[in-house]
Amino acid sequence: MNITTVQTQLRALNLTTAAREMEEVLGRHKTAASIDWVGELLTRELDARKQRGIQRRIDAAEFPEVTTVEGFDWKFNPKIDRAKIEELTKLEFVDKHGIALFLGETGLGKTHLALALGVLAAKAGHRVYCASTKKLIQQIQMAKTRNNLDALFRRMLSSPLWLIDDWGVVSMERQIAEEVFDLFDRRKHSSAMVLTSNRDIREWGDVFPDPVLANATVDRIFDRAEIVVFQGKSYRLKGRIQLPNIIGAEPVRKKRSVKAEA
Numbered sequence: 360m361n362i363t364t365v366q367t368q369l370r371a372l373n374l375t376t377a378a379r380e381m382e383e384v385l386g387r388h389k390t391a392a393s394i395d396w397v398g399e400l401l402t403r404e405l406d407a408r409k410q411r412g413i414q415r416r417i418d419a420a421e422f423p424e425v426t427t428v429e430g431f432d433w434k435f436n437p438k439i440d441r442a443k444i445e446e447l448t449k450l451e452f453v454d455k456h457g458i459a460l461f462l463g464e465t466g467l468g469k470t471h472l473a474l475a476l477g478v479l480a481a482k483a484g485h486r487v488y489c490a491s492t493k494k495l496i497q498q499i500q501m502a503k504t505r506n507n508l509d510a511l512f513r514r515m516l517s518s519p520l521w522l523i524d525d526w527g528v529v530s531m532e533r534q535i536a537e538e539v540f541d542l543f544d545r546r547k548h549s550s551a552m553v554l555t556s557n558r559d560i561r562e563w564g565d566v567f568p569d570p571v572l573a574n575a576t577v578d579r580i581f582d583r584a585e586i587v588v589f590q591g592k593s594y595r596l597k598g599r600i601q602l603p604n605i606i607g608a609e610p611v612r613k614k615r616s617v618k619a620e621a
Contacts, residue, residue, distance in 0.1 A: 376407035416481040420489045420522075426474045436467060436591030443587050444472055450483055452585065453520050453551040460580070461555040463589025469555040473522050476553055480520045488518040488550075493529050499538050512542060516549045526580075527558035533568040540572060543579040554580065 362382060369378035377400045384400050417425065428448055433441055447459055459476070461469040477487045490498065502511040515521065531539060546552060556563070560577075567573035 374401075374404050377401065377404040412484070413482050416484075416486055417478065420477060420481060420487040422474055422477060422487075422489050424471075424474055425478055426471045427478065428472065428475045431468060431471055431475070436589070438590040439468065440587055443585065447476055447585065448479055450476075450480055450485075453480055453485060455551070456547055456549065457551050458580065458582070458584040459551075459553045460584050460586045461553065461589060462560070462586065463557065465557045467589035467591055469557070469589050470524055473524065473553045473555050477520060477522045485519040486517065487520045487522065488515045489522040489524075491524045492526050495523060495539075496529055496531060496535055499535055503534070503538070508538070512545070515542065516545060519550055521546070521550055521552040523552060523554045526554050526556040527563045527566055530566045531568070533572075536567050536572050536576070540576045540579070543576055547579070547582065 362385070366378040366381055369375075369381065380403055381400060384403070388399070428444065433439065451457075452459060459473075461473055463469060474489070477489055480487050498511055499508065502508040563577055564570055564573035567576065
């Protein structure tokens, strides 16, 4: 049996990395026992498969940005509870279907660290569902229109980790709010969640059509949740001039429901 035949057989077994790198490995093991070069070849194949799997999970999650905990500037905002974040990086809360709430004003790094946890989970072998609250609502609306809501829910509930960004920004119609409640209620049996919000918790009820549904949903969110409060300066202004405070009343913004895109 020659090298070409072995390479053909490796490709037939979908061992593409082993087939591609066989000659190089064989050349370095001319004087070694045959099991040595076979072992290295298989190790390379497994490593390549692992990396492809990680990339597939990262691509499937549709992270708006791939971030890392190591890339976070802790010195800029030392009030952020680093110990809690580092505990979350162990991903034990994922196995326990727990919740991490990142609360605080805009620009303090909540999304950066939430995405970093998602990337870590993907590297650890977990599927991740990642969406802003607006995107989640749009997906539910579209799924209801196309009569495939079950498929969306199956996708989410089969993902061990959810990242929901900017909670409390967009108002929900009753039908959507009921689906969100159902989804969050079912989550506790299958998935962990990292949820970020820059709104005061007391204002969360404003996005729901009635207080009963609001209280029930918020109760599901806070059930055994690990809360990290972000305080400090905005990273979005880091390295720029400090903008002055504008004196005057805060403008009243009309809440709106997100329409499904055609």
